[in-house]
Amino acid sequence: MGRAVSPHDLLRLGPDTPAFADAPAWVAASLERAPFVVVRRAYDLEGRIAVGIRGAVRSERFGSWIDPVHVREVLSPEVLRMKKPCSTRAALAAFRLLGTITPICDSSGYAWGPAGSVGFELASGCPTVTDTSDLDLVMRAPEPLSRSIAKKLFDALSAAALEHKTRIDVQIETCEGAFSLAEFARSGAHVMLRSADGVKLVTDPWQASRTA
Known part of the structure; x- marks a missing residue:
């Protein structure tokens, strides 16, 4: 492989x-x-x-x-972000949103790319995205991301999604697992971390041993 x-x-x-x-x-x-x-x-x-x-x-x-x-x-999602949809499909909201948020995600400094139906269609060429499809993103963050930076990133991505009348869901990947950018950007002290061991409530998704 x-x-x-x-x-x-x-x-x-x-x-x-x-x-x-x-x-x-x-x-x-x-x-x-x-x-x-x-x-x-x-x-x-x-x-x-x-x-x-x-x-x-x-x-x-x-x-x-x-x-x-x-x-x-x-x-990988990072590879798929470099691919383009078929020209007859590019007008779908999820694909248009992907183009809009590319500079926003690039400016974060993290590796990122599409997942979900958008990623599947870009990989396979099989029509999967619909008019109502969300844009699912994966962002790799091996080092801690501050809540303030997370909020700025979430707000910018949410504004772009609203402009395209669709939704965006960003999963932040750490060495411990993955969590929702939307959840992390809020002021709450805890976040749900999805790992190979299951789902756990943690205070620091980069140190999963610090659980609630």
């Missing part, structure tokens, strides 16, 4: 990938249409990768595991 993977990375599977055990009927059709899965946040002692498979509708989501030998390509 060539490198370690991180949550939100999209993996292109090879044609020799075996069928997923206990998968619902829609999974095979979905992978035939677009052989991509997204990395989930979970551990496996056997070296497998936790992945999620998306179907044609929001209710179709399936979690499973994959041997790294079947991965042909890894596309």
Whole structure:
């Protein structure tokens, strides 16, 4: 595979990938249409990768595991931000918002990129984004981010989303897990951190041992 993977990375599977055990009927059709899965946040002692498979509708989501030998390509959110949507799709609100917020996110100094339906469509070329799709972003913050800077970033991104009449959701990734920029930007002392061990309430998402 060539490198370690991180949550939100999209993996292109090879044609020799075996069928997923206990998968619902829609999974095979979905992978035939677009052989991509997204990395989930979970551990496996056997070296497998936790992945999620998306179907044609929001209710179709399936979690499973994959041997790294079947991965042909890894596309991180940081890579996907450099890709452009098909010209016939670029007018969708989520794609337009992505273009608008690019300089805002770049100025933060953090690595970032799209996830969710926008990331999936940019990776696979399969039409996934709709008129009502949110823009999901991942921002890597290995070093602590102050609440004041987080609020400025959140306010700027929210204003851009409002202008495009859509919504934006930003997940901040640390070495401990991920948390919502919107939640962190508020004045509360605690934040919900999503890690491979589950969800926990913490005071410092860069030091998950400091829990409530």
